[in-house]
Amino acid sequence: MPSLSYTSRRELEQHSFPPAVTLLVPVAAIVLQVLISKLSWRLGIVDLPLIVAIFFAVSRRSPVAGTLTGMAIGLLQDALTAQPIGVNGMAKSVIGYIAASIGVQVDVENITTRALMNFGFSLLNSLLLFLINKRLLGLQDYHVLWLHELIRACVNTVIALPVFMLLDHTKRAD
Amino acid sequence: MESFFTRYKNVLVLVAVLLAQTISLAVQVKRPVEAGAPDGSSVTLLRHWVVATVTPFESFFHGIGHSVRWGWSNYFDLRNTRQQNRELQGEIARLRLEQAALAEDAIQGHRLQALLGFQEHYVATTVAAQVIGGSGSDTSRVLYIDKGSNDGLKPDQAVITPDGIVGKLRDVFPRTSQVLLINDQASGAGVLLETTRIRGILRGSLAGQIQINNLTPDSRIKPGEQVLTSGGDQVFPRGLKVGTIESIAPDPEHQPYTLIKVKASANLFQLEEVLVITGTQAELPGEAQKDLKLAKMTAEQQAAAKAAAEEAAAEEAARTTAAQVVADKLPSLNDGKDANAAAAKTPAGTAPSTAVPKPLPTLHPDRYTPGATPPASTLTPGGVSPAPARVVPEQEPSAESKVKPQAANPDN
Numbered sequence: 001m002p003s004l005s006y007t008s009r010r011e012l013e014q015h016s017f018p019p020a021v022t023l024l025v026p027v028a029a030i031v032l033q034v035l036i037s038k039l040s041w042r043l044g045i046v047d048l049p050l051i052v053a054i055f056f057a058v059s060r061r062s063p064v065a066g067t068l069t070g071m072a073i074g075l076l077q078d079a080l081t082a083q084p085i086g087v088n089g090m091a092k093s094v095i096g097y098i099a100a101s102i103g104v105q106v107d108v109e110n111i112t113t114r115a116l117m118n119f120g121f122s123l124l125n126s127l128l129l130f131l132i133n134k135r136l137l138g139l140q141d142y143h144v145l146w147l148h149e150l151i152r153a154c155v156n157t158v159i160a161l162p163v164f165m166l167l168d169h170t171k172r173a174d
Numbered sequence: 175m176e177s178f179f180t181r182y183k184n185v186l187v188l189v190a191v192l193l194a195q196t197i198s199l200a201v202q203v204k205r206p207v208e209a210g211a212p213d214g215s216s217v218t219l220l221r222h223w224v225v226a227t228v229t230p231f232e233s234f235f236h237g238i239g240h241s242v243r244w245g246w247s248n249y250f251d252l253r254n255t256r257q258q259n260r261e262l263q264g265e266i267a268r269l270r271l272e273q274a275a276l277a278e279d280a281i282q283g284h285r286l287q288a289l290l291g292f293q294e295h296y297v298a299t300t301v302a303a304q305v306i307g308g309s310g311s312d313t314s315r316v317l318y319i320d321k322g323s324n325d326g327l328k329p330d331q332a333v334i335t336p337d338g339i340v341g342k343l344r345d346v347f348p349r350t351s352q353v354l355l356i357n358d359q360a361s362g363a364g365v366l367l368e369t370t371r372i373r374g375i376l377r378g379s380l381a382g383q384i385q386i387n388n389l390t391p392d393s394r395i396k397p398g399e400q401v402l403t404s405g406g407d408q409v410f411p412r413g414l415k416v417g418t419i420e421s422i423a424p425d426p427e428h429q430p431y432t433l434i435k436v437k438a439s440a441n442l443f444q445l446e447e448v449l450v451i452t453g454t455q456a457e458l459p460g461e462a463q464k465d466l467k468l469a470k471m472t473a474e475q476q477a478a479a480k481a482a483a484e485e486a487a488a489e490e491a492a493r494t495t496a497a498q499v500v501a502d503k504l505p506s507l508n509d510g511k512d513a514n515a516a517a518a519k520t521p522a523g524t525a526p527s528t529a530v531p532k533p534l535p536t537l538h539p540d541r542y543t544p545g546a547t548p549p550a551s552t553l554t555p556g557g558v559s560p561a562p563a564r565v566v567p568e569q570e571p572s573a574e575s576k577v578k579p580q581a582a583n584p585d586n
Contacts (some may be wrong), residue, residue, distance in 0.1 A: 031231045033310035038232075041382070041443040044312030063184035071191050079224035081314035082344055082354050084202040086195035088311075093195070097188045129313070136196065137203055141359060143380055 015059045015171040025167065026052055026073045034080065045152045047122065049073045050092065051160045054121050055167050057096040058103035066103075070096025084137065091128035095121050111161060118160040122153035222347055229318060229350050232307035236320075240304070270472060277469035296462070297411055299453040300334075301325055305445045306350070315358035315382060317341070319448060322349045330409055332451040338415035338439025339363065339403060340448050351450075356416075357382045357442050364406035365416050370394045373404050376416060376436065382443070384417065386434040387425050395422060401436050411454050415439040 017025075029048040037044040053073045057066030074092030078085040099121060106113055126149040133142040179186065303319035321327055323346050333340045333353050341355040354361050357378040365376045365386065372395065374386040389395070399419045405412030417436040425433040457463075539546050 027227065030310065031228055034228065034232060034307045035235055037310045037312070038236075038305075038308050041312070044308075044310070049310075064187045067184075067188050067191055071195070075220075076224055077311065079221045080228060080316075081309040081311050082316045082352070082358060082360055083314050084199050085220060086199045086202070090192055090195045090199075093188065093191045097184070101184075132199075136199060139359070141380070145381070 015061075017056070017059075017170055017172060021170045022056075025056075025170070026069075026076065029073070030076050030080070033077075045148075045155050046159055047125065047152070047156055048159070048163070049077050049088075050095070050122065050125055051118065051156060051163050052167075053092050053096055054099045054118060054160070055164055057099035058108040058117070059167075059171060061100055061103045063097050063100040066096035066100030067093050068096070070094070070099075087129065087132050087137070090132055091125050094128060095125055098124070114161060114164055115157050118157045119153045122156040123149060126152065218345060221345055221352075225318070225345075225347055225350055225352070229306060232318065233320060236304070236306045270469070271476075273465065273469040274472035274476060277466055277473050280466060281470065296455055296457065297451050297453075298455040299451075300449040301327065301452050302447060302449055303351075304447055312382070313380060315355040315361075315378065315442070316344065317353040317355065317445065317448075319351050319353060319450075320349070321450065322347045322351050324348050326452055327351050327450055328452075332410045332414075333448050334410075334414060334451060335440045335445070335448055337441070338417060339410055340440050340442065340445065342409050343450065353448070355442055357384050357438065362407070363410055363416070364404040366402050366404040366412075367395060367419075368400035368402055370399070373406065374434070376401070384436045384438055386436065387428055387431055389432055389434065390430055391424070391432050395419065395432075395434065397421060411451065 026049065029052040033046070033048045036046065036048075050073075053066075053070045056069045060066060060069075070092035071089050074087075074089035075085060077088040077092075081088075099117070102108075102117065108114065108117065126144060130142065130144045133139045301321055303321040303325075305317050306320050307318040309316045319333075327343060327346050329343050329346050331343045333342060339356060341353045341358070341361060343351050344354040345352040355378070356363055356376065359378050359380050361378040363376045365374050366372070367374070370392070372389065372392065375388045376384055376386055378384055386401075397419050401416040401419060403410040403412055403414040403416060417438040420435045420437045422432055422434050425431045536543050541547060
């Protein structure tokens with residue numbers, strides 16, 4: 001009886017994306033993020049680039065690809081802010097790596113898993129941004145309102161589920 | 175046997191990526207010493223690529239939204255326009271009068287400034303720009319506008335609205351510019367409290383509020399006080415509106431300073447159009463000088479009209495001569511009956527102010543009392559003059575006049 005090993009599971013469920021999707025979806029996420037936050041400053045709580053970074057990482061199931069995708073999306077996000085370039089890049093690199101590593105071991109097609117994953121990664125993103133700003137950049141006035149971050153995680157989770165379902169259609173099985 | 179690099183490929187890639195970005199951060203943080211300063215050339219290049227990729231989409235969607243709003247507001251939503259027009263004309267007339275009242279003070283102020291050698295900076299030229307996008311992050315408060323270096327914009331130029339200051343230009347690209355809002359945590363501005371004239375430094379916070387946190391407790395600082403730019407930061411010209419003080423509380427993190435929260439005059443969360451100050455000058459701009467002249471003329475016209483009214487009143491008063499005034503106030507021969515009749519008509523407690531009061535009737539007449547001496551024709555030589563007749567008062571004495579003699583002569 002064949003056993004389902006670590007390697008075989010990864011190879012069975014690995015997905016790839018057309019280059020146009022790989023390139024355009026992150027850019028579209030960032031443009032959409034800018035547009036919705038311009039509609040109302042309250043919508044700035046949504047983090048579409050983070051959702052897209054998690055999706056690509058867990059779908060590809062390759063930590064290297066997840067790290068590089070997260071870094072690219074984070075750097076694009078940083079370039080539009082007044083912050084030094086690399087703050088979001090570092091945070092999303094770590095998230096991409098962990099998301100891809102988790103994607104190898106758990107069933108990421110399940111809605112409950114997706115919800116828990118997005119909630120957890122949203123909180124982790126806030127924690128990483130806090131650590132980078134406070135410890136690495138030495139911004140003593142940088143504070144995190146954890147209730148606000150919990151709300152952000154909930155909102156991102158709610159937004160992520162339909163976005164994941166939409167992006168599932170762009171997957172290409174290897 | 176797997177080599178070390180193959181086995182730990184994933185972790186090594188992650189470490190390499192993080193290390194590269196950490197070095198990049200260190201370089202960026204080291205280079206611009208001042209918070210909110212423009213980036214170095216290499217960073218600007220990366221930002222330029224991303225901005226050049228993203229802003230066309232932003233401009234496109236902004237253009238669609240703008241066209242829809244313009245069509246709605248200029249064709250469909252024109253109800254009550256006449257009423258608004260009338261109200262605005264009334265307001266203009268009222269403001270002209272207010273302006274006239276202040277014109278003299280303004281002219282005097284300018285004269286004194288010139289005498290003291292103050293170098294005032296007035297806004298001379300501005301460039302109007304539309305907001306096309308933002309950072310997309312609620313931790314970095316920046317905007318993108320549709321004007322750049324091609325329109326004469328440069329980093330560190332002030333961005334305002336008619337309501338108050340908005341921020342300053344951080345990075346300027348050929349066709350777009352990045353505006354760092356005053357409520358970003360990297361932002362700062364020199365401010366002045368309007369009534370107390372205390373100077374402070376305004377800073378943004380992570381929550382998007384603006385606050386002053388470099389002042390020690392002062393009982394003169396009260397909520398509701400206006401905050402203006404002081405001009406000390408060399409970015410914002412002096413005297414522009416910043417906001418009003420919302421609350422004052424001890425700053426728990428920076429004792430003994432206070433945390434003064436300021437409500438921004440401009441709506442920083444919903445900006446559509448802004449003005450970039452591209453030039454200042456020592457003298458008032460031409461339009462302002464015209465307004466001041468107009469206000470001065472209005473003030474002179476008002477003063478002339480007032481003087482004419484006063485002159486007319488003086489002429490009216492001159493017609494009634496001094497003799498007439500005295501005659502009106504002195505009692506006439508017939509005043510007795512008239513005054514009594516008037517007194518009867520006058521309600522109790524009120525007295526006519528112009529009539530001279532008639533003396534009270536004498537209670538104890540003697541030979542010196544007017545009217546007590548008989549006429550000479552009735553007198554006979556060597557005769558004894560009769561006792562003076564008691565004058566019967568024509569009017570009942572008042573309660574006061576009855577009491578006084580009793581008090582004066584207790585034997586009666």
